[in-house]
Amino acid sequence: LLSKQTAKPKEKISIIIGDYGPMWVYPTTTFDCTVADPKKGSKMYGLKSYIEYQLTTTNTNRSVNHRYKHFDWLYERLLVKFGLAIPIPSLPDKQVTGRFEEEFIKMRMERLQAWMSRMCRHPVVSESDVFQQFLNFRDEKEWKTGKRKAEKDELVGSMIFSTIEPEGPELDMIEVEQKCEAVSRFTRAMDDGVKDLLNVGQEHWKRCTGPLPKEYQKIGKALQNLSLVFSSSGYQGETDLNSAITEAGKTYEAIATLVEEQPRKDLHYLMETNHEYKGFLSCFPDMISAHKAAIDKVKESDKLVATSKITQQEKLIMVKRVSTMSYALQAEMNHFHSNRIYDYNSVIRLYLEQQIQFYETIAEKLKQALGRFPEM
Amino acid sequence: LLSKQTAKPKEKISIIIGDYGPMWVYPTTTFDCTVADPKKGSKMYGLKSYIEYQLTTTNTNRSVNHRYKHFDWLYERLLVKFGLAIPIPSLPDKQVTGRFEEEFIKMRMERLQAWMSRMCRHPVVSESDVFQQFLNFRDEKEWKTGKRKAEKDELVGSMIFSTIEPEGPELDMIEVEQKCEAVSRFTRAMDDGVKDLLNVGQEHWKRCTGPLPKEYQKIGKALQNLSLVFSSSGYQGETDLNSAITEAGKTYEAIATLVEEQPRKDLHYLMETNHEYKGFLSCFPDMISAHKAAIDKVKESDKLVATSKITQQEKLIMVKRVSTMSYALQAEMNHFHSNRIYDYNSVIRLYLEQQIQFYETIAEKLKQALGRFPEM
Numbered sequence: 117l118l119s120k121q122t123a124k125p126k127e128k129i130s131i132i133i134g135d136y137g138p139m140w141v142y143p144t145t146t147f148d149c150t151v152a153d154p155k156k157g158s159k160m161y162g163l164k165s166y167i168e169y170q171l172t173t174t175n176t177n178r179s180v181n182h183r184y185k186h187f188d189w190l191y192e193r194l195l196v197k198f199g200l201a202i203p204i205p206s207l208p209d210k211q212v213t214g215r216f217e218e219e220f221i222k223m224r225m226e227r228l229q230a231w232m233s234r235m236c237r238h239p240v241v242s243e244s245d246v247f248q249q250f251l252n253f254r255d256e257k258e259w260k261t262g263k264r265k266a267e268k269d270e271l272v273g274s275m276i277f278s279t280i281e282p283e284g285p286e287l288d289m290i291e292v293e294q295k296c297e298a299v300s301r302f303t304r305a306m307d308d309g310v311k312d313l314l315n316v317g318q319e320h321w322k323r324c325t326g327p328l329p330k331e332y333q334k335i336g337k338a339l340q341n342l343s344l345v346f347s348s349s350g351y352q353g354e355t356d357l358n359s360a361i362t363e364a365g366k367t368y369e370a371i372a373t374l375v376e377e378q379p380r381k382d383l384h385y386l387m388e389t390n391h392e393y394k395g396f397l398s399c400f401p402d403m404i405s406a407h408k409a410a411i412d413k414v415k416e417s418d419k420l421v422a423t424s425k426i427t428q429q430e431k432l433i434m435v436k437r438v439s440t441m442s443y444a445l446q447a448e449m450n451h452f453h454s455n456r457i458y459d460y461n462s463v464i465r466l467y468l469e470q471q472i473q474f475y476e477t478i479a480e481k482l483k484q485a486l487g488r489f490p491e492m
Numbered sequence: 493l494l495s496k497q498t499a500k501p502k503e504k505i506s507i508i509i510g511d512y513g514p515m516w517v518y519p520t521t522t523f524d525c526t527v528a529d530p531k532k533g534s535k536m537y538g539l540k541s542y543i544e545y546q547l548t549t550t551n552t553n554r555s556v557n558h559r560y561k562h563f564d565w566l567y568e569r570l571l572v573k574f575g576l577a578i579p580i581p582s583l584p585d586k587q588v589t590g591r592f593e594e595e596f597i598k599m600r601m602e603r604l605q606a607w608m609s610r611m612c613r614h615p616v617v618s619e620s621d622v623f624q625q626f627l628n629f630r631d632e633k634e635w636k637t638g639k640r641k642a643e644k645d646e647l648v649g650s651m652i653f654s655t656i657e658p659e660g661p662e663l664d665m666i667e668v669e670q671k672c673e674a675v676s677r678f679t680r681a682m683d684d685g686v687k688d689l690l691n692v693g694q695e696h697w698k699r700c701t702g703p704l705p706k707e708y709q710k711i712g713k714a715l716q717n718l719s720l721v722f723s724s725s726g727y728q729g730e731t732d733l734n735s736a737i738t739e740a741g742k743t744y745e746a747i748a749t750l751v752e753e754q755p756r757k758d759l760h761y762l763m764e765t766n767h768e769y770k771g772f773l774s775c776f777p778d779m780i781s782a783h784k785a786a787i788d789k790v791k792e793s794d795k796l797v798a799t800s801k802i803t804q805q806e807k808l809i810m811v812k813r814v815s816t817m818s819y820a821l822q823a824e825m826n827h828f829h830s831n832r833i834y835d836y837n838s839v840i841r842l843y844l845e846q847q848i849q850f851y852e853t854i855a856e857k858l859k860q861a862l863g864r865f866p867e868m
Contacts, residue, residue: 136728302725309721313714320707328704331696338689339840345685346836349678351829352512357837364840453727460722461733461868464715464740468862475855479848486844492837 127271129240131282131447136454138282138446140239147175148236149251151229154221157183167221169228173251180253184210187228189263193246194235197272200406201280201444202240203452205395207231230392238451245269274406282443286435289414292442296407299449303400310390310397317387321379332372339365360488367485371478382470389463396452407445410438503647505616507658507823512830514658514822516615523551524612525627527605530597533559543597545604549627556629560586563604565639569622570611573648576782577656577820578616579828581771583607606768614827621645650782658819662811665790668818672783675825679776686766686773693763700755708748715741736864743861747854758846765839772828783821786814 130141153170172179187207194204208227235241242248246269249262271279343361346354417431426434506517529546548555563583570580584603612618622645625638647655719737722730793807802810 298726302721305721305724306718309714309718313718316707316710316714320711323703323707327699331692331699334692335696338685338692342682342685342689342836345678345681346832348681349829349832350674351826351833354829354833357833361836361840364844450727453725453730456722456725457727457730457733458868460718460737461865464737465862465865468740468858468865472855472858472862475851475858479851479855482844482848482851486841486848489837489841489844492834 127279129276129280131280131284131443133284134450136450138284138443139450140447142239143243145175146237147173147242149173149232151225151232154225155181169225171232171251176252178252180251180259182250184224184228186250187231190246190250193266193269194241194244197244197246197269198241198276199399200274200403201276201441202238202448203396203399203403204241205231205234205392205399227388230388234392237455274410277437277440277444280440280444282440282447284443287439287442289411289435289438292438293411295442295446296404296411299400299445300404303397303404307394307397307400310394314387314390314394317383317390321383321387324379324383325376329372329376332368332375336365336368336370336372339368341365356488356490360485360490363488364485367481370481374474374477374481378470378474382467382474385463386467389459393456393459403445407438407441410434410441414438503655505652505656507656507660507819509660510826512826514660514819515826516823518615519619521551522613523549523618525549525608527601527608530601531557545601547608547627552628554628556627556635558626560600560604562626563607566622566626569642569645570617570620573620573622573645574617574652575775576650576779577652577817578614578824579772579775579779580617581607581610581768581775603764606764610768613831650786653813653816653820656816656820658816658823660819663815663818665787665811665814668814669787671818671822672780672787675776675821676780679773679780683770683773683776686770690763690766690770693759693766697755697759697763700759701752705748705752708744708751712741712744712746712748715744717741732864732866736861736866739864740861743857746857750850750853750857754846754850758843758850761839762843765835769832769835779821783814783817786810786817790814 131138132141133139150172151169152172154167155170156165157168158165166183166185168181168183170179170181184207188210191204191207198204208224208231235247246262246266249259249266253259253262340362343358343365346361347358414431414434417426417434420426421428421431507514508517509515526548527545528548530543531546532541533544534541542559542561544557544559546555546557560583564586567580567583574580584600584607611623617623622638622642625635625642629635629638716738719734719741722737723734790807790810793802793810796802797804797807
């Protein structure tokens with residue numbers, strides 16, 4: 117907290133005051149990164165196999181290859197460097213067994229993609245050396261050099277705040293503390309809300325892919341079976357009814373399939389978004405702790421000055437640093453909120469759209485089945 | 493089987509040959525009977541209470557009152573008289589506890605109504621003295637007299653066949669046996685089919701009124717809770733999103749109610765119809781046994797004639813009686829099939845119509861919820 121080390125001019129991170137308060141400076145051109153084309157590679161004459169993904173940066177259209185463990189390296193670097201100022205969500209889980217299975221590779225790729233897009237959208241992370249280098253190295257040598265450089269970076273942990281330059285006036289400590297409390301309260305409440313939704317969603321997923329379609333299948337089979345029995349009556353003039361009942365039965369079997377496949381089309385995305393946010397939110401306790409520790413230090417700084425443990429000058433630097441931390445937290449929260457609003461708006465819309473289509477498809481299928489019943 | 497007693501002319505039951513084979517003669521005017529207006533009555537100075545229903549016959553528009561135990565008396569009389577020729581379905585279950593509860597009274601009345609309508613629609617049962625008397629007595633005295641008369645009726649059990657007069661030629665024993673076998677096979681298969689559908693329906697009912705709406709409610713609550721958390725962010729410009737999420741949550745709560753109430757609107761009728769048919773079908777084993785016993789008697793009749801146990805004349809009467817039984821069975825099956833086709837067509841149509849409306853209502857509600865989300 118007392119460090120006086122100043123960052124190289126290149127490493128300055130600015131905070132400006134926008135309509136919604138402190139904000140990061142957003143780069144004028146943005147980019148995304150696609151993660152695609154998983155390929156099995158091998159090392160040590162085929163003794164070790166791994167999956168390599170192709171990462172293509174949208175603004176340069178150039179590609180690099182990375183394995184999961186490289187992503188993991190990047191995650192560690194970002195966490196060490198920015199973790200006290202910016203929530204860096206975890207990567208999708210490591211997994212030992214079944215990691216060459218198609219379904220697993222597809223799911224991991226989808227999540228790595230989401231993670232990379234998320235990082236590309238962050239104005240500070242996306243512009244950092246380590247991130248840029250991860251996407252833009254030209255050859256193995258450049259990658260190795262960049263890697264070593266990132267690992268030697270000293271502007272990490274709480275040092276990151278020494279590189280941040282807010283444009284506003286120094287904040288008063290009461291405001292700093294209130295802002296910190298508000299973020300703590302909000303993120304804890306949202307964490308609960310997100311976990312609640314994830315639990316409900318998981319339960320619903322199980323029902324929709326388990327007992328519910330089985331039941332529709334049973335209804336379908338029972339109707340078809342009844343039609344078969346009816347056909348054996350030997351009574352004339354019921355052919356139309358019986359084929360209609362058979363169709364109704366088949367319709368319920370089709371509904372079973374629709375029900376079973378639906379969660380992939382809607383609940384999946386709702387779950388993924390909430391899963392991502394759960395990842396973000398789990399970063400806040402550490403961030404908040406660092407902030408609170410710094411605030412506590414400032415609070416006792418008068419005593420330290422009085423007992424000559426620190427100078428008045430040093431105290432002022434501490435106060436300024438805490439103010440910077442608060443600016444950073446507010447800038448990050450504004451980034452977080454605007455993303456959150458966009459993400460939840462998109463994903464709930466998608467969910468509702470898909471649900472509407474689902475119910476309309478079922479109604480349409482049932483109408484067709486109904487149309488086959490004879491008028492009596 | 494050997495009885496020579498001939499019925500009074502009034503009691504003759506004719507069978508004619510129609511397009512679909514042997515058939516009962518349908519009366520030119522039909523009637524139905526409404527069971528309504530359940531009233532609590534009491535006897536013995538209020539010591540014994542009971543529920544009395546008002547039965548109104550549609551062709552005369554006259555009403556009589558009956559208690560459940562009167563229906564039970566009628567059921568017993570019809571079973572004793574016609575039970576070997578015509579399936580007489582059981583009444584709704586007796587119940588000792590809670591029999592004055594509104595819900596129970598309503599359900600019982602609905603089932604007594606269905607049972608009475610079923611009996612009114614049967615050309616033989618509806619025209620019988622005992623049934624007519626049950627609906628048309630003028631006072632307590634007439635009711636008592638009719639009751640005593642019915643209880644003394646001797647044309648019951650296998651004697652009923654002595655009152656039946658088919659217009660066709662005597663049937664050959666091989667055909668009789670085949671028809672009986674076919675009815676046995678069909679009714680057993682339909683019994684399985686109906687029970688299967690009842691089981692599936694019951695399971696589905698439980699899910700639709702239990703865990704499923706609870707889950708939709710949880711989804712609704714989770715969304716509303718998330719919106720509440722979002723509203724506490726202090727970030728500006730998310731009011732529209734948050735009220736949209738709240739509405740989406742409320743929509744899922746409304747869907748929970750729709751899901752929970754739906755079985756009453758569709759599955760209920762499918763279950764009731766199948767329940768009624770289960771009642772019919774449970775009568776067939778006894779009917780089939782009586783037929784098979786008669787057929788077996790005829791089969792050994794040559795031996796009985798040879799050993800002078802019966803005369804040739806008696807044998808011929810037996811053969812004729814079995815032929816009559818077969819005519820009756822065929823006439824009854826034709827009645828059964830035409831009712832079955834009508835009933836299942838109606839009830840599955842109703843089920844599908846209600847299901848379509850259900851899914852369309854949900855889609856409509858979701859569309860309204862979607863419409864509240866802001867464009868971004």
